[in-house]
Structures are given as C-alpha cells and as structure tokens.
Amino acid sequence: MQITSTKEHTPMDPLAKPLRPQLEDAIVKARDLAEQAAQAAQAALQHLGVGDADAPPHLTDSERALRRRLRAHGRELGVLRAKPNIKWTKDRGKDVESAPWFPVFNSERINDHHLTLVEKRAARAQLAEGAVR
Known part of the structure; x- marks a missing residue:
C-alpha cells in the first residue's frame, strides 16, 4: 500500500x-x-x-x-542591545504659556495625554481669540 x-x-x-x-x-x-x-x-x-x-x-x-x-x-x-535612553518617569520640564494646553495641565508636561483633534482645534480657536494665555 x-x-x-x-x-x-x-x-x-x-x-x-x-x-x-x-x-x-x-x-x-x-x-x-x-x-x-x-x-x-x-x-x-x-x-x-x-x-x-x-x-x-x-x-x-x-x-x-x-x-x-x-x-x-x-x-x-539585536541580541546584544544597548539599553535605550528612555526616561519612563514623569517629565519635569515646563510648557510655554503659548501652548494651547498650558492651562489644562498647569504648565506641566504630561507625555501620555493625547488630545483629540476636536480638543486641539478648540484650543487653537481660543488662542486665536486671545482667551488663553
């Protein structure tokens, strides 16, 4: 067979x-x-x-x-890789006052917060009106 x-x-x-x-x-x-x-x-x-x-x-x-x-x-x-130079802790820098999200986060940088397109456009519109400093 x-x-x-x-x-x-x-x-x-x-x-x-x-x-x-x-x-x-x-x-x-x-x-x-x-x-x-x-x-x-x-x-x-x-x-x-x-x-x-x-x-x-x-x-x-x-x-x-x-x-x-x-x-x-x-x-x-890629077996022997150098350690990546990534700072996983909170970023201690400050944002500038002209940034649209400055009042939202009290000038602190929050790296993991991502604004939606609607939020970005609203912040830009407020900035253009001069309401946000």
Missing part, C-alpha cells in the same frame, strides 16, 4: 514495523545530542563572557578576538 500526499512528493511506503523502534531510538539519541551541544555552546558563551560588558581576565588573545566577533554578530542580530 502506498501513501501519497496532496503536495507534489514522491509516493512512499510506510515504515516497516520492525524499523519503527530503531527510528524512535535514533530520534531520542539525536535530541539528546542536540541538547548536549546546546548546553556546551551555552557554557562556551559564558566562559567567553559574551553577554558581559567587560571581557573576563582569563581569556587568551584568540579567545578575546572570538569574543569580539561574537559580540559584534550579536549586536547585528
């Missing part, structure tokens, strides 16, 4: 029952080897101090060169 797929592949016979345990064993061994390789790679990265800002003092010159290349590659991939 042949099984065909809807995609354009060559038809294949099912795997013989005596071979199925061998395939399962091969898959388990391959997964174990892949896990060991990933752990070894993680240990090597820790040894080289790739994630640290400063190189460990125990590295040889060739290890330092490898570390520099790995860090450059990590920055290109």
Whole structure:
C-alpha cells in the first residue's frame, strides 16, 4: 500500500514495523545530542563572557578576538542591545504659556495625554481669540 500526499512528493511506503523502534531510538539519541551541544555552546558563551560588558581576565588573545566577533554578530542580530535612553518617569520640564494646553495641565508636561483633534482645534480657536494665555 502506498501513501501519497496532496503536495507534489514522491509516493512512499510506510515504515516497516520492525524499523519503527530503531527510528524512535535514533530520534531520542539525536535530541539528546542536540541538547548536549546546546548546553556546551551555552557554557562556551559564558566562559567567553559574551553577554558581559567587560571581557573576563582569563581569556587568551584568540579567545578575546572570538569574543569580539561574537559580540559584534550579536549586536547585528539585536541580541546584544544597548539599553535605550528612555526616561519612563514623569517629565519635569515646563510648557510655554503659548501652548494651547498650558492651562489644562498647569504648565506641566504630561507625555501620555493625547488630545483629540476636536480638543486641539478648540484650543487653537481660543488662542486665536486671545482667551488663553
């Protein structure tokens, strides 16, 4: 009996029952080897101090060169990013009196308050009339 797929592949016979345990064993061994390789790679990265800002003092010159290349590659991939210079706290600056929202917020800057278009037009109209200072 042949099984065909809807995609354009060559038809294949099912795997013989005596071979199925061998395939399962091969898959388990391959997964174990892949896990060991990933752990070894993680240990090597820790040894080289790739994630640290400063190189460990125990590295040889060739290890330092490898570390520099790995860090450059990590920055290109976005894995090693510099901390963004964002001030998440309240902005302590003051708005100028001519700003349409000056009286609304008592001259404080509120970064997360977004006026609607209607509010902006009304404030501009009041400013044009000279009602807002």
